Amino acid sequence: MKKINILFGGEAGQGPNILTHILGESLVKQGYYIFYSRDYQSLIRGGHNFNVLTISDEPVYSNEKKIDMIIALDENTIKIHEKNLGKNGIILRGKDKNMYFAGRMFKILGLDFKILEKELKELKKRFDENLKEARKGYENAEKQFKLDAPLRKKSAKFENGNQAIAKGAIQSGLDLYYAYPMTPATSVLRELAEKQTEKNFLTFELENEIAVINAAIGSAITGARAMVGTSGGGFDLMAESLSLAGMINIPLVIFLSQRPGPATGVPTYTAQGDLNTARCTGHGEFPRLLVAPGDLNESEELTNQAFYFAEKYKIPSIIINDKHLGESYYTETEDSKMIKIKKSTPLARHSGNETDENTASSCKQEIVEKRVKERMEKMEEIRKESKKFKTYKIYGNAESRNLIVFWGSTKGAILDSIKDLDCKALQILYLKPFPVKVKNELKKASNLILIENNETGQLGDLIAEKTGVFFKETNKILKYNGRPFLSDELKKEIEKRLE
Amino acid sequence: MNISTKTKSTWCPGCYNFQILAGVKRVLNEKIKSEKDRQKWMIVSGIGCHGKIFDYLNLNGIHTLHGRVLPTCLGMKIGNPNLNVIGFSGDGDAYAEGMEHLIHAARYNSNFKYIVHNNQVFALTVGQPTPTTEIGFKDKTTPLGVKIPPLNPIRLMLASGASFVARVFSDIKQIEFVLKEALKHKGFAFIEVLQPCLIFHPDIRYKKAFYSLEESGHDKSSFEQAWKKAQEFDYNTIEKIPLGIFYQTKKPVFEEHFEQLKKLKAKNIGWRDVKR
Known part of the structure; x- marks a missing residue:
């Protein structure tokens, strides 16, 4: 079957996300593979936001430029995207209610109405009203696409990359997650905040990223499993404390979600511009781990491995992703492979100064050299052990x-x-x-x-x-x-x- | 149980930091009788002369970066609300580099204690003015003299909602008194210690202006009285300098807002002991 690309566009607040998600989720349940990405501006109402959803009967992990159907909640969407509409492409337009579109969309794709009805039930919001609108839409449209019967029998996850990071952290035994809101990292905070009571851990927003990382260091000293999350600008603010974390003997996991920079850049879009900064930021020489997932399972597994190396070698581990991976939805049929990690940080005396055998500050050359060696030997051990994993x-x-x-x-x-x-x-x-x-x-x-x-x-x-x-x-x-x-x-x- | 270390002090001879250290030791020696007790205490110090106190107290914790004492203390209390945490900062740490944390620490009201060694100068970097240095102070980096009026930390703490605000002189007995009171207090305790620097800010004329809030009938439960008393010394001109506890009130403690932390408190454990 040829891939079908559907674009949902409108002003912020008109709700293209819910339409995209309903279609995506129901098709994944039917056995199709779905990928959808979100393109949105840094504003709360108005502007132009759109999602592109790709349907396939075999694994798919990206969108295409060619669009087969435009669902336009405003005229601007048509103006901007019509040029990418393929031959026999369809435009659904109007200011009708969302679920009316959902109904039409399901009919056009030749999907059974019952599938939509089930999704609406799961929404648990305004079911009767939504169902009425959806039915009206379904009756007012013609079937125009033929989806091949899906081959997949296995059930699948339908999640975005940041959800997978959060899941990976929870499965790694997360105790504390600290953050300051910054797109595109915030959805990990949101995801974790929602689950903190059920899973018994704690999330907290502090006054800035410097407080965030230092609170995490304080918690790690007590033996807690702590993680922080941010994007490039916040990561820069954490730099000095990252160097501290690299010097003392505590585990710390840092989630860095990239967006285009420098400075504020384009806050709600995607880029891979922070590899150098993630790898090199922080004064002095100290050990660190830096891992970069490329899909859902890698997000879970590498988060898990970041915790593993952080705990075992008492180092800062950085997980780097970006807005595209973090906020796009992927279909995944395989389970991730996770390892259990025991907590092993004893209460002790730590210092940002080089210290002697009595943990007092020291500037003796033999001590300085010894401490540098001890730290960098960790890196060598990590290099050896990393071979156990898919690097x-x-x-x-x-x-x-x-x-x-x-x-x-x-x-x-x-x-x-x-x-x-x-x-x-x-x-x-x-x-x-x-x-x-x-x-x-x-x-x-x-x-x-x-x-x-x-x-x-x-x-x-x-x-x-x-x-x-x-x-x-x-x-x-x-x-x-x-x-x-x-x-x-x-x-x-x-x-x-x-x- | 000895909480002293064998480390030779590198403070200047006669430094008022010795008074602060001795006062802290007197209080803690009463509390810490065994290794088990010792494991229940954490200290955090920042950067500057005060920070060396970490080397002279044999307690767990961290000698951390400049300005980051407060979020570190908060993180420790969140990590294990059963630990007793004391933070030490200088005026550079508290009022310059880490100012944002100070205001929020007062808001959070986490149950740890904070001692600011205020010598009104950056001493370890050889004598530059801090936010509490008086107008006219000169050094090699400020040959034209300080032009900007100093900050009033007591008023700042009162305005930020601190539940315990005190100022004492760097004298063993005063330290002992105020730290004992602070440890009894439930919530964040802000203690400023006026401390002359013998080398870079040796002026001790202010000693003549000292008087005790406790002895002068000050009502520490009255915010209005505290606010008025706080204005008597603006850290610039020396007339009257009240010492003691300006203000103490009951406010919800940070750790009590969260069920997760209340559970740890009830079981007398930290996250480290939570099995998953």
Whole structure:
């Protein structure tokens, strides 16, 4: 079956999200694969927001540029998106109530009304009114698409990346989550805040990110399992304390959700511009872990591994994602693999100063050297132990001479676009410690292509630093307009560069 | 149980920090009789001369970054509400680098105690003016003299909703008295200690202006009286300087707002002991 892309657009507050979610959730239950992303502005009412939902009968992790149906809650949506409407594309327009659209949409897609009725029941809000509207819409439309019967029998999760981060944290035994609101990290706070009573942990918002990370350090000293979450600007504010966390012997997990910068940048859009800052921020030299998930299960598993390494080696672990992965909804049929982590931080004396055997400040050269060595030896141990986990992954045609290299949220569009192409793809999950073994993979390929959502190719630079392998400038596919890659568009860019 | 350390002090000879340390030790020595008791106490100090107190008290905790004592103390109380936590800061720590935390600490009213060693100067960086240095003070970085009037921390704390506000001189007995009262108090206790710096801010003329709030019939439960008393010393001109407890009131304690923390308190455990 050909993928179907549906765009839901309107002003903020008109409710395209609920329409998108109802359709997505009901189709996943029917056995289809759904991916949807959200494009919204930094305002509360008005403006132009839209979601794109892609339907497929096989796994799908991204949207396409080509749109098959536009659901326009305002005229502006049509003006902006009509140019991407494919042949035989459909526009549903009007200012009617949301559920009227839902009804029409279900009919056009040839879906049974009962499926919609069930979803409306689960909404637990204004059921009678919604049902009436939906039925009216269903009766006022014609079936125009034919969805093939779905092949999938296995049940599936339908979640966004930030929900998976929250889930990973809870399953890792989270005790305390501290944050200051900042898009796109806030939805993890929201998700955790909602579950804190049921799962017996605590979330709290403090006066700023500096207070956030220092409160987490205070809690970690008492042996609690603490985590903080923020985006680039807040992470910068945490930098000095990150260095403190790297110096003392406590576990700390930091969730960093990227958006386009510098400064305030484009606060509600997506980018991969903070790899360097996540890897290098903080004065002095100290150990840290940096992991980057690219889908739902990796979000859960790498969060779990971040907690594991933080607790075992008493270091700061950073999980980096971005708005696109964090706020897009994915269909996942497999279970994540999680490990149990015991709490093991004893009450002790800590210091931001180098200290002697009596834990008193010391500037003796032998002491300074000893402490530096002790800290950096942790990094060596972590490097060795990280081999137990998947620090990188390979996809596509294992024999191909063409190798695409990427990290994080670009995974979806890349996997979708290389399906019929002669290429192999390499995803780096551990950015620190870096799996230098990937050098073999890089050497085997004769044509290297780098794909990143930034302007400078930060992963490319990191690979060059760690392996001595460079990417040709013309083989860097870089997108930095705040938007994620679309698979049909990306496929063309890759094809141009294949050998 | 000895809570002293073997570490040789690096404070200047005769430094008033010794008075603060001795006063704190007197109080804690009464409370800490065994290793088990010792494990129930946490200290946090910041950056500056005061911060060295961490090296001279054999208690768990952290000698942390400049200005971050308060959120660290809060994090410890959230991590385990059964721990007794005392924070130490200098005037640079409390009123400059970490000012935002001070206001919010008063709002949160978490049950830990906070001692500010106010010597009205950045001493460990060799003598620059802080937010409580008087007008006209000169040093090599401020050869034209301080122009901006100092901050009044007592008024700031009263306005921010602190439930315990005190100021004493760096004298063993005064420290002992006020810390004992603070430990009895349920909630955040703000204690400022006026402390001359013998090297960079040695002026002790203000000693003549001291008088005791406790002995002068001050009603510490009256916010209005406290507010008036707080204005008597503006940290700039020396006329009358009241010392003692300005204000004490009952307010809901941070840890009691959350069921999760109340459970820990009731079981006498921290999150560390929560099995999952």
